[in-house]
Amino acid sequence: MSDLRDPAPYDALLLLSFGGPEGPDDVVPFLENVTRDRGIPTERLKEVGQHYFLFGGVSPINDQNRALLDALRKDFADHALDLPVYWGNRNWAPYLTDTLREMTEAGHRRVAVLATSAYASYSGCRQYRENLADAIAALEAEGLRPPRVDKLRHYFNHPGFVRPMIEGVLASLAELPEEIRAGAHLAFTTHSVPTAAADTSGPEEEHGEGGAYVRQHLEVARLVAGAVRDETGIEHPWELVYQSRSGAPHIPWLEPDICDHLQTLHDTGAPAAVMVPIGFVSDHMEVLYDLDTEATAKAAELGLPVRRSATVGADPRFAAAVRDLLLERAASERGIDAERCALGTLGASHDLCPVGCCPARNRRPAAAGADSPYA
Missing domain, CATH: 3.40.50.1400 (Rossmann fold)
Incomplete structure (x- = not known):
């Protein structure tokens, strides 16, 4: 394998997503997770949940992530990339902390993370990084030694x-x-x-x-x-x-x-x-x-x-783009310059979120950034 096809130092990929209910009984508990610490009454959450109840209380996002997982695993296998792919959510099962615990117990030490949000924003980037930091802290409190996590760059223009x-x-x-x-x-x-x-x-x-x-x-x-x-x-x-x-x-x-x-x-x-x-x-x-x-x-x-028009979903070209992002970042971590694919004039986004990037509403630790306590 050439240097540019080597995933090292990464030994796993984590697909990190939002999560969604998979039945009527899940809707309010899911919304309680989404709005935690905001003090929103249950009756208001039931009103908001009507969007989900129109579709049987099921969000399509989890099945779409399962399809993306299948596409990623197929693409990796087709290109002889021997790297396991895991999936964890912020707000519903499989929960991020549970998935990261599974990865820790499987012996993974360096994990690349793909968030299902392509753009820079607090809710689309830093909040995911805060959730990663929360999960790491929870596992450390259990006496475990979680892997280092590196979030892959924004891919809006890939x-x-x-x-x-x-x-x-x-x-x-x-x-x-x-x-x-x-x-x-x-x-x-x-x-x-x-x-x-x-x-x-x-x-x-x-x-x-x-x-x-x-x-x-x-x-x-x-x-x-x-x-x-x-x-x-x-x-x-x-x-x-x-x-x-x-x-x-x-x-x-x-x-x-x-x-x-x-x-x-x-x-x-x-x-x-x-x-x-x-x-x-x-x-x-x-x-x-x-x-x-x-x-x-x-x-x-x-x-x-x-x-x-259609979203990208599990399109094989998107799966190939994820492989591209992973190998590009792996090469960079090893000190090798690799082509960074990006269309348009803005160029490829940063690998490491700098201090002050998408600042938090309330100051909280965030993983995978220049201000991370978990580098």
Whole structure:
């Protein structure tokens, strides 16, 4: 095996995700995990849980992670990469601490971590790092010696993440009637976050209006829209919009909301729209409810033809991208320069989150960063 195909120093990969309920009885306990320490009453959680109850109390995210695990293991085997792949969640089984305990007991000493969030933000990066630190601390309190964990870099502009989304848009456009297809608008959607959190996302030098969170999403939207133009010869108007707001009304969050945007498109005479969920790795509940149910119903009310393009999910090209990220980081840890694949102008993201990157709401230890106590 050449130096650039060697996973050392890593002896395992951990897929780290959000988690979701897998039955009606799981919904409220899951939401209690998500909102822990916020003092939200159970009755309010039952109201929020109605989105899940519409789908039998089951979030699709866990099955989608199982499919991604299968894709990763197949890709690794096909490329003679002998590295076990584990899976742990922040908010539901398999819980991160339990998975990290299993990895510790199996003798793993250095673990690469892939989070199912492609962009810089507190909730999409640092919070995962805080959860890793919590799990490490819990295992140390049990007298165990957990492995070192290194989070792989943000992959929003990796071709293995972007190309499947481009093809998803092309497929959705092809589903629209030919007479309205050329005028269809592209609505690139991602999870809304408080503007204060967006403004401080990414390293300190990238802080400002929207921070790295907005900048990275705009880059992906430009990449996808540009590729669609190049492959169809048609310049489709596009905008970055937001969905899934969940905060108090008096706190500013990123706007416009997807439903408000659909109203604007209708009012200004747009003939059709394609909703492109670039902020999501797979079709989990925010996609299934907020886009496929709520936004689609809004479009039907308006008489605006819409389609929703596919997320990356377990696409083999995404699995190959994860292998690429892993081997790139492994080479770097061994002091070898390796090609860092990235489309567009922003370049490849940092390996190690610097001090001040996506600062915490409340100061807490975080693993896999320059400020980590677990280096």
